[in-house]
Amino acid sequence: MLLILDQLNQLLAAAVLIVTFSLLAYIAMQNWRNAITRALLVLLSGVVVVYGGDLLLARATQTATIEFLARAQWLGIALVPAAYIHLANGLLAISDRQQVAKRTRPLILVAYAGSIAFFLLVVTGTDLVVRGELPSGPIAQFRPGPLFWGYTIFFIFSALTVMVAIVTSERSALTITQRRRLRYLGATFAAPGIGVFPFLVLGAPSATPTAAILLLQAIASMTVAVMITVMTYSVAFQGVLIPDRLIKQDFLRWWLYGPFVGISIVLFMQVVPLFERVLGLPQNTLITFGVMFMTVLMPIFVSRVKPYLDALVYMQDQDEIDYLRNLPRSTFTRADLRALLENSLVAICGALRVETGFVAAPSDGSYTIKAVCGPRSTVKRFAAEYPLDQIMPQLEQMPLRDRDTLPPTDAFLSCGGFCLLPLRSPDGLFLGSLAVAYAPEQLQRGGGIAPETRQLISVLAHQMELALSTVQMQQRIFDTLRGLGPEMESLQQLASRLEQATPETLSHLDSDLILDPAFPQLVKEALNQFWGGPKLSDSPLLSLRTVRRMIQDQGGNRTRALQTVLRQAIDNLRPDEHIDPSAQEWLLYNLLEGRFLQRKTVRDVANRLAMSESDFYRKQRVAIEEVARQLALMEDSER
Numbered sequence: 159m160l161l162i163l164d165q166l167n168q169l170l171a172a173a174v175l176i177v178t179f180s181l182l183a184y185i186a187m188q189n190w191r192n193a194i195t196r197a198l199l200v201l202l203s204g205v206v207v208v209y210g211g212d213l214l215l216a217r218a219t220q221t222a223t224i225e226f227l228a229r230a231q232w233l234g235i236a237l238v239p240a241a242y243i244h245l246a247n248g249l250l251a252i253s254d255r256q257q258v259a260k261r262t263r264p265l266i267l268v269a270y271a272g273s274i275a276f277f278l279l280v281v282t283g284t285d286l287v288v289r290g291e292l293p294s295g296p297i298a299q300f301r302p303g304p305l306f307w308g309y310t311i312f313f314i315f316s317a318l319t320v321m322v323a324i325v326t327s328e329r330s331a332l333t334i335t336q337r338r339r340l341r342y343l344g345a346t347f348a349a350p351g352i353g354v355f356p357f358l359v360l361g362a363p364s365a366t367p368t369a370a371i372l373l374l375q376a377i378a379s380m381t382v383a384v385m386i387t388v389m390t391y392s393v394a395f396q397g398v399l400i401p402d403r404l405i406k407q408d409f410l411r412w413w414l415y416g417p418f419v420g421i422s423i424v425l426f427m428q429v430v431p432l433f434e435r436v437l438g439l440p441q442n443t444l445i446t447f448g449v450m451f452m453t454v455l456m457p458i459f460v461s462r463v464k465p466y467l468d469a470l471v472y473m474q475d476q477d478e479i480d481y482l483r484n485l486p487r488s489t490f491t492r493a494d495l496r497a498l499l500e501n502s503l504v505a506i507c508g509a510l511r512v513e514t515g516f517v518a519a520p521s522d523g524s525y526t527i528k529a530v531c532g533p534r535s536t537v538k539r540f541a542a543e544y545p546l547d548q549i550m551p552q553l554e555q556m557p558l559r560d561r562d563t564l565p566p567t568d569a570f571l572s573c574g575g576f577c578l579l580p581l582r583s584p585d586g587l588f589l590g591s592l593a594v595a596y597a598p599e600q601l602q603r604g605g606g607i608a609p610e611t612r613q614l615i616s617v618l619a620h621q622m623e624l625a626l627s628t629v630q631m632q633q634r635i636f637d638t639l640r641g642l643g644p645e646m647e648s649l650q651q652l653a654s655r656l657e658q659a660t661p662e663t664l665s666h667l668d669s670d671l672i673l674d675p676a677f678p679q680l681v682k683e684a685l686n687q688f689w690g691g692p693k694l695s696d697s698p699l700l701s702l703r704t705v706r707r708m709i710q711d712q713g714g715n716r717t718r719a720l721q722t723v724l725r726q727a728i729d730n731l732r733p734d735e736h737i738d739p740s741a742q743e744w745l746l747y748n749l750l751e752g753r754f755l756q757r758k759t760v761r762d763v764a765n766r767l768a769m770s771e772s773d774f775y776r777k778q779r780v781a782i783e784e785v786a787r788q789l790a791l792m793e794d795s796e797r
Contacts, residue, residue: 180416207234349385519590
């Protein structure tokens, strides 16, 4: 019975260690800048040290190693009280007791100094905190020293401090959601203390049956694993300005890929000796097959379970999320367009018994070749001799053709050994051109071309037009969504701030410039007078935190500080070098750099980017909104 309970305790200790370490890594990557989160990181680190030490002690055989591990565990034991005081201060800072939090902030350093002092007294081998040699057995512990009772008072005081801070914060919370999360925290904040406090040092293990102690330890480990999960979940929302649904989804996904998979592997490793005795197979063989099955089956299981968990997170928005999730499968991308155009070209060239053909279409204010069939050198030579920017306007002026039959000879433009056929949308909008290396006199109506061949060419040309039209429409939709990006992000941040509002943050909310609907307009005015003017020297953007910090670096010159911040925001938009120079990202960056940083005229920049002035102003609006978004991100980082 004792052996079973001992094995169960080791298994549960491993589970707690995996869960805590996974949550520690999760919260560290998500929001380590928040004071409450940093305190939680220390608490979780203490639990990891203690439970990791328990597992190592269960396997250690040398007396010196056992003694060192038992004393090294006190790093986690000693840090928890200080982390509790750190957590209490962070909670008071989001309540209506900000002044109390500011006055008691030095106590955090004092608390950590005391924790380090307790740890040093233990690890150096003194008998002031704990004394005696560590006896053998599953419940072995030191005996209390003179200062152990001081540590106990320190621990109880810190726990009571957190309790008072949680109650105070919960009463001053302005939203139901914030109060609910603080209640979760209040119900689970004791988990690290339960997990690390050395109760056996405080009590008398010899007076209690070993089986009862092991059973209580098992129950405590299960309780700690559940409570730490809920505690981390309640803290994960603090100070994060993204929608709750994203935090919940990330948390559940992390739990699946971290603790769930880790605990499953530990369980498997624990039952391997049992299968070894029952089946009579070597342990290495069982582990090999087990790893094979776990590697294949666990990802499948997680992928099957994840949609159901997402359904719980997105219960009210299930239709929209399902549509967005399936959107990549239904979107007709540029790669799909290129494949369809190339396959259609191959079929048309094969039907006409020619080797070379291409399709050209507008792209970011210019014309590019979208697909090629046959020798590319022939197409490049043609494009060099007859620039597309000169030929395409001629094709655009040609009359509309009948879609049901092969167009007559006068529907083609003969040029350089190619016949070019304009491609149009159903409403007559010019989409580009289909070109084949074919003599125009051979295209006369009925001129030796079989009816089925003529029908095939007509159908494929229509499919090209449909594909080009669809991609253009999708691109306009994507550009609109990109333009709405800063507004949607601002709304999400505002919703998160209101949800986590405190009396102090609410009083300053109306002064947050990046949430002002006129913020993009302020950015535009500052950029228009980037090299000097009242819209720059008196701009409200001077109140941004990033600008105020930069003023010191610019020798007190406020205007130069704002110029530096605006230039940095534009530089942040510079794409990577491997991105296609004709991509939208490069177009926006080159527009901003040429118009505002290089002080070129609208006409010069528009000509350089091969776009009309009306198209320039549309692109400029999108580019300025991207600068505003970068400034908002920089401001959030500064905060």
